[in-house]
Amino acid sequence: MDEVGWKLFAPLSVERSPLLVEYYHKPEETLVRLGGAKGAVLRPYQLQELLVHLMSIQPWTHSEAAYAPPKLHLGARSYTLSESARLTLIETFQTLLVEIRLETSQAPLVQEGWQRTIVQLDRSSFVTLEDGLATIAQAARQNLGLFGVNIWLREPGTAKLLWKWPENSPSEQISPQTHPVFFTVLERSLVLAIEDTGKDARVAELRPWLTSRGVRALMQVAVHTEEGLGGVLWFENTQPHSWTSEEQAFAALLGHLLGRLLEAERFRTTTDRIKALEEKQRPRLMASGEEFRARLEPLLIQAKRGNRSLALVRIALEHPPSQGSAIARELISGIRQSDLVADLENGQFVFLGEVRRPGGGAQLASRLFQRLRAALGRQAGLSLGLALFPQDASDPEELWNRAAQACQQAQAAGGGIRLAVPEAVDLENALARGELELHFQPLYRLATSELAAVEALARWHKGTKIHRTASEFLPIAEQAGLMEAGDRWTIQKVLEQATVFQSVDPNVQFTLNLSADSLLNPEFPKTLAALVAERSLAPGGVVLEIREEVLLYDLASLSQTLHALKGIGVRIALDDFGANPLPFCELKRCSPDWLKLSPALCTLENARLAKALVELAHALGAQAVAKGLESQEQVGAMRELGFDLGQGHALGRPVPAEDLGALLVWGVGR
Known part of the structure; x- marks a missing residue:
């Protein structure tokens, strides 16, 4: 089949991994492809069967695809569907089936009574x-x-x-x-x-x-x-x-x-309202390009003062609808009071909205793309370019140009969404090709100098000499929505190492950092439990490090995930404790096993405060970990203050995975 003949319908993201939805018109039939060239090709009636089973959360199998909740297997690709991802797929498949004018007579539908009722209601x-x-x-x-x-x-x-x-x-x-x-x-x-x-x-x-x-x-x-x-x-x-x-x-x-x-x-209600207001208040709802540029700078200044992020989305239509107000109404119908929309004419629009969490910019652009595609149809040739302030640009002119460049890249690629995040594509390709590496830094028991754990730290190997640390490329991953994919890669690699070296010292724990994206996925505890069980590892040998600030996104929901992780035996560490402190009354809900104090607190100058936090950790039943130990004097001081574990260059620098065996053997009884 001619690869060029496939047309992109929707570029989706599941677990921060791309899931392309494409279609191919042939004289005798229309085919649908899910997951790209290595995915699955379905006929429309098979896609409808998959849709019904996604709606009912019931298993479904096909020669090239299978759905075993929450797993969706498409050819050589597999995805774990969160509830939001499942609903997005349902909406996308419904829209696609309507557009290709599916005839139910092409093949029999599922015959169960309640499923048939749902199909009838859906139509x-x-x-x-x-x-x-x-x-x-x-x-x-x-x-x-x-x-x-x-x-x-x-x-x-x-x-x-x-x-x-x-x-x-x-x-x-x-x-x-x-x-x-x-x-x-x-x-x-x-x-x-x-x-x-x-x-x-x-x-x-x-x-x-x-x-x-x-x-x-x-x-x-x-x-x-x-x-x-x-x-x-x-x-x-x-x-x-x-x-x-x-x-x-x-x-x-x-x-x-x-x-x-x-x-x-x-x-319907919003559309009626917009139509009524359009003639009277159009300048307030839809700005001109000149007005938008004039308002952009003060909005960026306000965002900087409030430590907020803004997303600028440039929108281009290859074939604008005859009625230009169609896209204007669609954009206006979904805006918040703080959003700003402008009509640049000739099928060009620009949208400015607030982003409230890492990865939110990519999600905002995806929602806009889906809404406009549903309203305008494929024939419009829709392209979106996204740039974030202050992550991608520091001033209005740079932000405007970056969004325009990203939009041009999307147009050159035949439509879709492009991010202005520097190196986002490189990082995504590095994940896919396995170009990231893990280094491991030791943590020692300060009272006995015994090796207690090793922390996995990601490194991005670029070229022959460049190694970038996680702190350098994690902001790229957050903006591009790649955090969950990065977590999944790290977990797989850490568990591989733990399996190899558990016979050397089964008491040494492996720790790794976890993002908010993974924690917000309700299926994550089950997925991790299955991965650990596959390798016959003890869950207690895994410590998940979570930055305290992450829990501030949604403490109520995340505490449930933490409770589920504790239920399967995984240990929890609050990293950089004290940098973005939770209310002390909420700490008990998190049930941490470790409190890793921020390096700024593990100093001689802050010894009295550090001592109080050590006592707090012990009162919670947690071990106190001192980070950033750079001298033997500092190590001795933290030992006297009662810290259980220590980490820093004075105790050991990160080593590549190939040197992990030597570290484990040498580290015991150091």
């Missing part, structure tokens, strides 16, 4: 939101045979949920203020299966009301939209009921359909 269109709600409620009653099916929606302008279906149901209202525990559970859940409302603490706040209505079992599907929790599907039984996996899968799919209805309703 339905509803005149009003109420029609869609009624149809979803009726489908749930018919397939699950429940006592009650209700749909709660967030009431506009408040934080309450309003009972919407059926109309004769009680007008009970709940809110985060009156039911804080229940709302916390909903915000973190997709499907909440309550077998017995009289015993489950998650609905304790609702128990009196549920008892008065005779409800003994509940299954709730939280519908999450771009604006947060949008609604809840609420299924009831009068007797305690153990919800089966099929019932939960069916409920989750109904929740997904409800979410699409809510987004469609929001889009």
Whole structure:
């Protein structure tokens, strides 16, 4: 098959690894390719089968592809799908199938009743939101045979949920203020299966009301939209009921359909609002290029003062739609109050928005690309170029030029997204080709001078002489969204070394740094447990080092991941402790095994403060680790202060992996 004939539909990213979605028009049929040249080629009806199983989270196999939740295997490529990645694939496949005008008569669909119901609902269109709600409620009653099916929606302008279906149901209202525990559970859940409302603490706040209505079992599907929790599907039984996996899968799919209805309703409402405002307020919503350039400098100054990052996205259409307002409306409909959009004319637009976490710029550009592709179609020839302030540029002119250059690179490549991150492509290729190396730095027990652990430190080997440390290239990885891929590579290499040398000294631990991207993936603990089990290693031999500042992203969610990691036996170290301190009352939730104090605290000048933090670590049941030890005087002082472990050039510099064996043998009893 001619490789040139493949057309790119969507450049997706899963686990920070590219997952290309392509199509190929032939006279007799259309083919779809997932995962690039080494991926899988499917016919449209096979893609629809995969779509149904992604929606139901049920296994599916094909000669070139397989889905075994959460793993998706495409030819020679494999991906672990987070919930957000799974939903992105569902949306992308649905859009692609609509565009290639799939005819269901080409091949039979899955025959199971509940799956067939989902397919029929998915292909339905509803005149009003109420029609869609009624149809979803009726489908749930018919397939699950429940006592009650209700749909709660967030009431506009408040934080309450309003009972919407059926109309004769009680007008009970709940809110985060009156039911804080229940709302916390909903915000973190997709499907909440309550077998017995009289015993489950998650609905304790609702128990009196549920008892008065005779409800003994509940299954709730939280519908999450771009604006947060949008609604809840609420299924009831009068007797305690153990919800089966099929019932939960069916409920989750109904929740997904409800979410699409809510987004469609929001889009219709927003579009109507935009149309009404366009004539009166267009200068406020869509700036000209000159106005945008004039406002750019003060916005960058404000961002610098507030230590915030901004993303500048340059957008180019090869074939602009006849109605130029189409792309303007699409951009305006999704902007926040702090965002800025400009029409540069001739199919050129520019977008400025805030980026709130590492890797967020790439995600922002991807969302814009998907939204515009869905609105404008493939024929528009869409190209996006992204540059970040202050990471990629230090002033307005440089930021503007970098975004324009990235957009030009995207156009030269035939469309898609390009980042202005320096060396981002080089780093991605280095990961793929295995050009990174690991060096290992020892940590010693200060009381006995015995080797306790070795920390894995990544090095990027560029050319014949250049070795870049992790501190030099990690900012590139963060901006380019490559942190999770880098973590995965490091874990694989560290476990390989641990397997080889566990017979030399099984007591020596291997430590490695972990990013927020991996921690935010709820499947990470299971993935790590499987990798450790494959090599018959003891999980306690692995220490994951997490910077304290990482936990500030979402402490509630990340503490759950840390708890899961502790549950499989992995040890947790808080790195650079004291540099970005957590509230002390939150430290216990993290249950750290090590506190690695920031080098700035492990000095003679800060001895009294270091002593207090050592006592804090011991009170938490953790070992205190002194970092950055550069002299024997400093080593002796930290030993006197009660530190358990020490690390620094005075104790040992990082060594390449090939010298690790000598370090392990020499280090015992040093």
